[in-house]
């Protein structure tokens with residue numbers, strides 16, 4: 001983003017710009033490639049938040065790796081400060097995960113409930129391996145301890161949008177990650 005470009009009024013500031021996101025995705029891709037868990041590897045992107053992250057991560061992996069892409073969609077309910085703890089499956093993976101090397105690709109881990117729900121669900125389907133890659137870690141309000149295999153960046157203790165993350169379905173299209181103004185945040189549905 002150029003310095004002169006105006007931010008949307010609800011945006012407080014840019015937290016991570018497109019260049020920093022790009023460097024982070026490249027670093028994560030290199031770590032995933034060097035892990036050599038076995039092939040093929042399925043990137044299971046969690047919709048909608050990890051839409052762009054999954055696409056960029058897939059393209060940053062070495063071309064010689066056998067990479068498959070699938071998506072799963074969940075919703076959790078609550079407000080920006082705390083979720084209700086209820087996570088629902090909105091759309092299941094298209095392909096069976098049994099016997100496959102699955103890498104769950106998620107936008108952000110905050111309380112940890114969404115990823116815990118997904119890992120429980122997927123582990124019951126007997127994948128060959130089940131690992132996790134999260135772009136943003138918010139360690140401030142964990143309600144369940146969870147092991148994340150690959151973590152991109154530590155987010156500030158505030159609500160962030162952009163690069164797939166939304167506030168009431170807005171701002172997913174921003175090419176950077178930004179802090180939303182505190183006075184803007186009200187009730188919301190998180191998915």
Ligand code: IMP
Nearest residue numbers: 109110111112113114159160165190191
């Ligand atoms: P958790 O269950 O609290 O770990 O929440 C994970 C989900 O909540 C993520 O997949 C996001 O969709 C959503 N979420 C948590 N924090 C933020 C944020 O700062 N901005 C946008 N979405 C968020």
